[in-house]
Amino acid sequence: MIPGSQGWESRMDMPVPVIRLPRGPDGISRGFDLNSPRYQALGLKDYKELKQEQKARTVMREQYLRSLLAMVGQPVCFTMYEKVTVMACFGSADIDILNFQVSELQTPLGVQREALLRCPDIISYTFQLSPQHTGVQQELKEGC
Amino acid sequence: MTDWCKKTPLEWKDYVNKEVKVTSDEKNEHQGWVLTVDPVTANIVLVNxxxxxxxxxxxxxxxAVQKVDILDEGNDEVKERLTYLFMPEEMKTFSTEDLEKRKNNLKSWLEQNHIPVTEQGDAQRTLCVAGVLTIDPPYGPENCSSSNEIILSRVQALIQSALTH
Known part of the structure; x- marks a missing residue:
């Protein structure tokens, strides 16, 4: 028992409204229904335009992720700020492309076996692609 | 945050398959055919x-992008080369008729197993199961994508058994 709890109850003159949260996703969808009046009341984007935008987004993102995949194990030349250019063997990137994991990073002070490059420090990067690059990927997959 | 980063995916898409000159920080200039623009980071992939x-x-x-100028509007040949550049090998080995046949076979197999299936996407290439799972060409178990892992593994198993049937 909390001492004086009765007194606290009697002091609550103003009733507190019960907040009803909107129904969540139903388990088979990926979010709130874009056709629902609730969503449309938000006045965000036209449903059709949103669909088109999502389509463009997925196609372009897939291509970009595939380009990262093709870069795995390749020597890549990174152009960074302050006119720094370094070579390294690309390993992987994190999901929001904030860091690149590379190996054999050739710095002016020597070769760093493993390193993380912060993407905000990079201006651009370049790599070569041979015609059989997809075959290289296959070998890598089998090697793993 | 530059103007380039603030563009929408549809605006970025206008640059895809075109030849551009990109001016970036520290007066670097890059030229090439735009393969894609990453919608998350606005990175531009140029191919030469x-x-x-x-x-x-x-x-x-x-x-780092400051300015993007379009030099060439591109043509179908370049578009074709760019689209299939990073696609997995098995995607290229099937002809359009082969893919159509595989799609129809799979569709009838799923329907035999009482699984609701519809066609969607560009030229109806993607099969959609119960609105929660999609199967892209060439319609193998590894081409299924779904956020529901239970449905995913069931349908993948079913496709696998169709292949060995």
Whole structure:
């Protein structure tokens, strides 16, 4: 028992409204229904335009992720700020492309076996692609 | 945050398959065919075709982009080369008729197993199961994608058994 709890109850003159949260996703969808009046009341984007935008987004993102995949194990030349250019063997990137994991990073002070490059420090990067690059990927997959 | 980063995916898409000149920080200039623009980071992937069918890929980080100028509107040949550049090998080995046949076979197999299936996407290439799972060409178990892992593994098993049937 909390001492004086009765007194606290009697002091609550103003009733507190019960907040009803909107129904969540139903388990088979990926979010709130874009056709629902609730969503449309938000006045965000036209449903059709949103669909088109999502389509463009997925196609372009897939291509970009595939380009990262093709870069795995390749020597890549990174152009960074302050006119720094370094070579390294690309390993992987994190999901929001904030860091690149590379190996054999050739710095002016020597070769760093493993390193993380912060993407905000990079201006651009370049790599070569041979015609059989997809075959290289296959070998890598089998090697793993 | 530059103007380039603030563009919408549909605006970025206008640059895809075109030849551009990108001016980036520290007065760097890059030229090439736009393969794609990453919608998350606004990174531009540029491709240059070199001799003996080699290619050089340059990616300019979205945050460093200052200006993008279109030099060439591109043509169908370049578009074709770029689209299939990073696609998995098995995608290329099937002809359009083969894919159509595989799609119809799979569709009838799923329907035999009482699974609701519809066609969607560009030229109805993607099969959609109960609105929660999609199967892209060439319609193998590894081409299924779904956020529901239970449905995913069931349908993948079913496709696998169709292949060995």
């Amino acid at each position: 075709f070199l001799e003996d069918s080699k290619m050089s890929v340059t990616v300019v980080m979205g945050h």
